[in-house]
Amino acid sequence: MPYKIIASQCTGCSACEAECPNQAIREKGGIFVINPEKCTECIGYFDDPQCVLACPVDNTCVIDTSRPRYVA
Numbered sequence: 001m002p003y004k005i006i007a008s009q010c011t012g013c014s015a016c017e018a019e020c021p022n023q024a025i026r027e028k029g030g031i032f033v034i035n036p037e038k039c040t041e042c043i044g045y046f047d048d049p050q051c052v053l054a055c056p057v058d059n060t061c062v063i064d065t066s067r068p069r070y071v072a
């Protein structure tokens with residue numbers, strides 16, 4: 001499952017954007033969004049999702065359970 005950003009909690013700080021190894025995060029209207037087609041859950045790059053680690057707001061970058069798991 002890719003990660004998603006809870007829009008109502010995103011402050012637009014941009015901390016997550018540069019940490020994504022897949023360039024899956026971009027700014028949209030003052031907040032940031034994850035492209036689910038590009039997010040690999042950081043699999044192949046890191047043990048932990050970098051957007052989660054970078055985000056200063058708890059529970060803002062979260063798994064999108066509506067989508068299937070990423071398969072490498």
Ligand code: SF4
Nearest residue numbers: 020039040042049051
């Ligand atoms: S989990 Fe990793 S690949 Fe997915 S958006 Fe976050 S930093 Fe990018």
Ligand code: SF4
Nearest residue numbers: 010011013014016055
């Ligand atoms: S790090 Fe968190 S608060 Fe900052 S832009 Fe990314 S999702 Fe939004």
